[in-house]
Amino acid sequence: MKKLLASTVLAMGVFAWAGPASAECGNVTISNMNWQSAEVLASIDKIILDAGYGCSSELVVGDTVPTLTSMTEKGQPDIAPEGWVDLLPDVVERGIKEGKLVSTVEALSDGAVQGWWIPKYLAEAHPDIKTIADALKHPDLFPAPEDPSKGAVFNGPQGWGGTLVTTQFFKAYDAEKAGFTLVDTGSAAGLDGSIAKAYERKEGWMGYYWAPTAILGKYEMVKLDYGVPYDEAEWKRCNTVADCADPKPNEWPKDSVQTLVTTAFAERAGPAMDYLKARSWSNETVNKLLAWMTDNQATGEEGAKYFLENNEDIWTKWVSPEVAEKVKAAL
DSSP states (O other), X not given: OHHHHHHHXXXXXXXXXXXXXXXXXXXXXXXXXXXXXXXXXXXXXXXXHHHHHOOEEEEEEEOHHHHHHHHHHHOOSSEEXXXXXXXXXXXXXXXXXXXXXXXXXESBTTOXXXXXXXXXXXXXXXXXXXXXXXXXXXXXXXXXXSOTTSEEEXXXXXXXXXXXXXXXXXXXXXXXXXXEEEEEOOSHHHHHHHHHHHHHHTOOOOEEEEESOXXXXXXXXXXXXXXXOOOHHHIIIIITOTTOSOOOOOOOOOBOEEEEEEHHHHHXXXXXXXXXXXXXXXXXXXXXXXXXXXHTTOOHHHHHHHHHHHOHHHXXXXXXXXXXXXXXXXX
């Protein structure tokens, strides 16, 4: 009853002054891209914009290339919560330069991360292993499934950019000479399964993965350092080229993942832009949320509500106290 009365009183208060906010924000289209982290972030934005700022939001189906291209050329949708701008740098740069797009914040505060990882329990047991080169000194710690006399580096399925780079890194770091074999896991499920199996048995594992992902939220992994600084020219020349025969060791650059809005929306969004300029979270936070979503087969909307109900210490920093109270009341 207390909750009902409080909600009723708050709703009356919102109704009394929501007109101007709603008029500023109005109808909003949010790109709901087809992977977990993007889906849950889009749903979080919808809940906060609607409940906290009086917007009328709609989630629309999207993906990186068509969404960012459409925002630049057609001005729709209004918001791309998780824009992987490095996949379409020229289009995003043109959109910003021509005044059609606004980048509000790094959606992932520490960037999207790719690389070679080992289990945390193994890293703690062998503190000398910090880099890829360090790990390659110990093939016995990473036995290959088909031939335990060799070490294994687990790769992703064919067709992935990360799989190509891992193949080139395997050559660059002379992994074969070090007694390792490159394992083709065949699919995303196969790659995930190899990590799960190693963790359940507390065995050694080394291979390609990325964040944010549910797997890294469920199984604690440590990313190996590359032992060298990033060389952009070398990255483009050989690390990312399948038939390049002489790749050199290199650092795997982080992907910039930004929240992008159309200029037209930015100009009418009012206080909602303050939220979109502040809303940023870490890979660790996202990994844990995605792990919960996977374990509970949760939708983006369910994941958003779970996050907002259980992580007030994070999201209330994105908004004013008044907006935070409205959002809490709407959950």
